[in-house]
Amino acid sequence: MSKTRVGRWSGRHLLLAAVLLLPNLVLLVVFTYRPLLDSIRLSFFRWNLGSPTSSFVGWDNYVEWFTSSDSRTVLVNTVIFTGAAVLGSMALGLGLALLLDQKIRGRGVVRSLVFAPFVLSGAAVGVAFQFIFTPNFGLVPDLLRSLGLSPPNFYQSSAWALFMVTVTYIWKNLGYTFVIYLAALQARRTDLDEAAEIDAASPWTRLRKVIWPQLRPATFFLLITVLLNSFQVFDVIHTMTRGGPYGNGTTTMVYQIYQETFVNLRAGYGATVATIMFFALLVVTLVQVWLMERGRRE
Template sequence: MGRDSATGQRFRGKEVLLAAALLLPNLILLAVFTYRPLVDNIRLSFFHWNLGSPRSTFVGWANYAEWFTSEDSRTVLWNTLIFTAAAVVGSMVIGLALALLLDQKLLGRGPVRSLVFAPYVLSGAAVGVAFQFIFTPNFGLVPDLLKTLGITPPNFYQHSGWALFMVTATYIWKNLGYTFVIYLAALQGRRRDLDEAAEIDAASPWTRFTKVLWPQLRPATFFLVITVMLNSFQVFDVIHTMTRGGPFGNGTTTMVYQVYQETFVNLRAGYGATVASIMFVALLIVTLLQVWVMERGRQR
């Protein structure tokens, strides 16, 4: 009995050493390249520092007070919320619709699936440049199409609302392949016997979707809500390429673009770190709330 216990302890000890050997390099990389910069960024947010200056001045909560009382911050926050919400809902709804369509046995669905996914692997800057020509007032595809339909096209580059719509639509098109692939994988892994049972019961298409299919898609949906939201919250390349945060100053400026502007354009690295810290706290709270909601759903 004692020999078996000693053997079991040695075996568990080897497992612990093996786990430590596998996890330690990753933990070191996370500590050096993720957590240390995060701590440094939070520390820097309490200082006033010009990137070209060798010295920084401690200002306490002054940067945070300035951001929360600034009129520009309200515009930036509103742009961020609209862009993120529209990107999450738009890409997920369209991605699910395409996944449902291309999950059917259709001729040529393989190449079409590849075409739907292809924009996701393209550079955001390249997509932004391409869509600049699509929305250009004089010869763009969208204005020409609207003129053909007898609709006066708006100037997407001179109106803040239309400019935000333009960059949001561009990002949804680019990100669509990601949500499409995740939903398609979830559809192909669903239980077919439930579909057969619903068909035998002569359930309507809406009942099949809401009562049979949708519950099986909830884990994929929860995963997509978190990942798409995090990715959308941090979009920089499309906005920088198409509008550079304009028109009229902050027309399409989101929080992540404000970090760039304050840090590298206005050279206020401390204030830029403040905006980044606020972003981090906001994303952390939203993610924790989503996890809590998901856990409550599992317990029911």
């Protein structure tokens, strides 16, 4: 094939790619990148939502956030909630995937039941779990009383309230990690399993030496996606605790953005929190991608 014909086909491919990508790029610019830049710009202003005017304050909003005791509480809540949600949902998802990858009766029905909460609305899940943790007649307090234990008041203690919303979100998100791990298990090399059986490897050795190395790509993928999703949870917290008790008991950064922007009407300060959260997520994601690429090279 001549160079002229190769160049002509390359030009056609580039034109086709441009036609296919342009609508998506336009949507990204209009609905993602432009609002992002506007949010960063707005973080340097003092603006009450609905006011026709705003005043430039420079770095004052950032100084206020980084020096506020409320911000430290919000940051700790965000780290605890996100870390527990990521580790809890991934560990439980892996355990269920290993169990339901076996040939047991009724596993198809159980798989569907495990995945079902993931497709439910977070607000609906939050309302349902409000009744489960209700002090007077909730399922969890009744279960603790039947065991001879005194149930805590999940709605009056900040620590227990954070535990409550974390458990609720893990239950809702469990189906996602379960499905990803189950797909990875079913795609693994069966010849390695057969070799491990021939060598009479113990279940723990088989998991650690044969199965786990093949699950690393799925694990890295879940680390990124589950962390990003957990960092941005709003519906469960809003439905169950409204960020309380005692002001900021379960307030995370996403919920603080909502409170400052739409409750306190401080849109400029809310944009500041959103910008800080964006760069924090960007750094975490870049580190995870770097670790994933490094793991592939090894």
